Amino acid sequence: MRDSVTTANGQLTISIADKLTFEDHNDFRELLKLMTGYEHRSCVIDLHGLQTIDSAGLGMLMIAYETAEKAGMSFMLSKPVGQVERLLEISEFDKVMRITH
Amino acid sequence: MPVIEKERVQLEPLYWAKQDVSILDARILVVDDSPLIRELIGACLMTEGYSNVCYAENGQDALDVIKLDKPDSIILDLEMPVMDGFELCKKLRSNPEMEHIPILIQSGRDTAADITRAFDYGASDMVVKPIKKFEILARTKVHLEHRFFVEKLTDFHDRVASELEQARQLQMDICPSAVELNDLQNRYGLNIGWHFEPSSELGGDIGGIYPVSETKVAFFLADFSGHGVAAALNTFRLQTKLISESSLYEQPEILLSKLNSFLNKTLRKGSYATMLFGCIDIREGELVYASAGTQQPLLQLPENGPDFSLCCSKGMPLGLLKSWRYERKTVPFGRGARFILYSDALVEVECRPGELLGDAGLKQEVSQIWKTPNAHTVQMQKIIQNFLNRLNGETPDDLTIIYLENTGVKNDTE
Numbered sequence: 001m002r003d004s005v006t007t008a009n010g011q012l013t014i015s016i017a018d019k020l021t022f023e024d025h026n027d028f029r030e031l032l033k034l035m036t037g038y039e040h041r042s043c044v045i046d047l048h049g050l051q052t053i054d055s056a057g058l059g060m061l062m063i064a065y066e067t068a069e070k071a072g073m074s075f076m077l078s079k080p081v082g083q084v085e086r087l088l089e090i091s092e093f094d095k096v097m098r099i100t101h
Numbered sequence: 102m103p104v105i106e107k108e109r110v111q112l113e114p115l116y117w118a119k120q121d122v123s124i125l126d127a128r129i130l131v132v133d134d135s136p137l138i139r140e141l142i143g144a145c146l147m148t149e150g151y152s153n154v155c156y157a158e159n160g161q162d163a164l165d166v167i168k169l170d171k172p173d174s175i176i177l178d179l180e181m182p183v184m185d186g187f188e189l190c191k192k193l194r195s196n197p198e199m200e201h202i203p204i205l206i207q208s209g210r211d212t213a214a215d216i217t218r219a220f221d222y223g224a225s226d227m228v229v230k231p232i233k234k235f236e237i238l239a240r241t242k243v244h245l246e247h248r249f250f251v252e253k254l255t256d257f258h259d260r261v262a263s264e265l266e267q268a269r270q271l272q273m274d275i276c277p278s279a280v281e282l283n284d285l286q287n288r289y290g291l292n293i294g295w296h297f298e299p300s301s302e303l304g305g306d307i308g309g310i311y312p313v314s315e316t317k318v319a320f321f322l323a324d325f326s327g328h329g330v331a332a333a334l335n336t337f338r339l340q341t342k343l344i345s346e347s348s349l350y351e352q353p354e355i356l357l358s359k360l361n362s363f364l365n366k367t368l369r370k371g372s373y374a375t376m377l378f379g380c381i382d383i384r385e386g387e388l389v390y391a392s393a394g395t396q397q398p399l400l401q402l403p404e405n406g407p408d409f410s411l412c413c414s415k416g417m418p419l420g421l422l423k424s425w426r427y428e429r430k431t432v433p434f435g436r437g438a439r440f441i442l443y444s445d446a447l448v449e450v451e452c453r454p455g456e457l458l459g460d461a462g463l464k465q466e467v468s469q470i471w472k473t474p475n476a477h478t479v480q481m482q483k484i485i486q487n488f489l490n491r492l493n494g495e496t497p498d499d500l501t502i503i504y505l506e507n508t509g510v511k512n513d514t515e
Contacts, residue, residue, distance in 0.1 A: 060371055063371045083457065090415055095417070
């Protein structure tokens with residue numbers, strides 16, 4: 001997993017690239033701390049550079065959503081492509097959270 | 102007494118690995134043709150607290166002693182009559198049971214050629230005469246501690262490997278047996294194909310098929326996220342829950358909602374299972390199912406031509422959210438209809454460099470296979486062979502394939 005974080009106007013944007021798999025579990029948890037430690041109004045996880053995601057990665061995105069919800073932030077997954085987009089679709093994540101294409 | 106000790110070790114090889122056995126209990130064999138040197142080394146060891154020291158006066162004598170009881174370490178002279186230390190070293194290292202025993206050479210021969218030869222023949226370490234008590238004790242201690250540590254690790258590794266193999270076997274055992282499948286085939290007029298291959302690491306696939314009534318039979322395939330022991334144990338958890346919910350087998354959408362809430366309470370946050378649960382009504386020629394994010398099953402209907410189509414399998418994976426409503430889907434399943442379920446391993450393989458097979462790729466491949474008429478067992482074998490051809494080495498994940506075909510011919514002998 002490669003990640004970069006930007007903040008602007010109360011919005012936290014976390015970009016995740018390459019792969020999101022079980023091995024990224026600890027790094028991803030560190031990213032989640034950014035969501036709760038500061039006063040952001042919204043969180044966007046930018047997935048356009050993410051090529052593959054495994055079952056653990058999908059679970060992590062759901063944890064990110066729940067973390068944002070608890071913190072009272074709006075949450076959005078942005079631009080998933082390929083296998084990531086298909087997995088989100090088949091798992092009906094779009095019925096729970098905002099996904100923009 | 103030594104014989105009893107030996108038997109106990111053989112009967113319970115793991116016992117010692119679990120205990121904090123002191124290296125002072127180690128059996129040390131001192132091999133030297135000089136009685137004085139043997140006594141001197143023995144005395145050094147005993148005063149340090151080593152209580153199990155034995156002796157031999159040449160290489161051949163040492164082999165006889167070792168045959169009776171294997172030592173944990175050997176302190177060895179090089180120049181001896183009958184069989185010298187070099188020869189003994191060579192013999193011991195060619196015996197698989199003795200190849201890792203620490204051999205500490207003590208010798209007056211200290212030329213580069215002698216030292217090189219001793220190590221070439223398998224010595225672990227070397228001290229040069231005259232014997233210095235602290236040196237021989239320090240080196241003995243280092244080698245024994247190392248040996249005990251490696252033995253503990255090896256024993257632990259062997260035990261875990263054996264337990265994983267047993268767990269793998271248990272997973273195989275909860276799959277329907279050939280006899281059960283044959284019985285169900287006759288009872289409902291189905292052709293059933295079942296392939297389950299757990300990965301070497303243990304995985305989270307589970308499938309099952311249950312009779313519901315004289316005309317209805319239920320089936321499912323589930324896959325827990327992650328690999329390893331936790332995922333495998335969750336398959337047993339799911340099976341137990343499913344058996345207690347048999348009244349819901351005809352309402353798969355309600356069953357999945359219930360399983361979702363159950364798993365949300367019991368699984369770790371972020372863990373989940375994908376699942377498809379279906380029920381075939383033979384009399385009505387219909388199949389109802391609900392799905393929680395599985396791969397898309399394949400359906401072939403004789404009235405629609407030879408190609409398979411992909412069925413909808415959308416649904417929130419079980420356990421991610423507290424509650425979820427699943428959709429009930431109905432497809433025709435009259436005489437000649439075929440339905441294929443499979444776990445993600447089958448399609449998450451590269452069909453071309455950088456390109457995964459995917460559900461759509463599998464659909465094309467399966468349609469092609471069924472264009473040549475063959476028994477379903479032969480066709481399934483072709484799917485599996487294509488999968489194996491795409492792998493480099495071991496199966497990375499569990500692979501499950503379930504094939505169901507309505508033959509329309511019931512052959513109930515009961």
